Amino acid sequence: MADTGRVVAAYWAAAEARDWAAFGALVSEDVVYEAPQSRERVRGRAAYLAFNEQGFPGAWHLVVERIVSGDRDAASMVAFTDESGTQHGLCFFGLDDQGRISRITDFWPEPYEPPPSRAHLADRY
């Protein structure tokens, strides 16, 4: 796994541990977080720490399922579990010259039923 993958693995480990000091050390001072589904945007390390520490209370847990490590970017698939169940989270990361996470684009897809028109074209699991 390339360095970018190790940074992303450490980011998720810090989040799971609620180790906000370690989490903060992995992101740039001017990190920008965006969630295209909700059109939420958070700018800067202090605001991003507050968003994570205060915005997601409760006894959630996450498991990293996959990390793709690029040269200066990465993507992750995590399974996030809380009292309402388990959901996939998909994140795309950009890293700065110091190897810190400077750009995060975050997606949280929900289950859906496929249209009957393509039922004969796929199995269900």
Add this chain to the structure above:
Amino acid sequence: MADTGRVVAAYWAAAEARDWAAFGALVSEDVVYEAPQSRERVRGRAAYLAFNEQGFPGAWHLVVERIVSGDRDAASMVAFTDESGTQHGLCFFGLDDQGRISRITDFWPEPYEPPPSRAHLADRY
């Protein structure tokens, strides 16, 4: 961009062009496609070609927004537009020894409103 990224770029270019011969040449004979949201699974090149060619009719278009290229894997973010609007598609890819796509995990997140409890922690765009 690494070779994995070029393969994924060619995959999306072939889909956008409805060039199913080119599309099929980029995936393994035993490709496995999974959509965790709908729990759809398609096994094998012929079935996967039919799924794409017949399962998604109409005048859709897609634009590749980002590709993360790993050594043997990749991830992409595309903007997919049809008559109902534009939606992000996120895909994670695994490649075989011949550089063909052998594993595809596909997500289509929908817009949502964030909870009021974190409204003070993020801007909206």
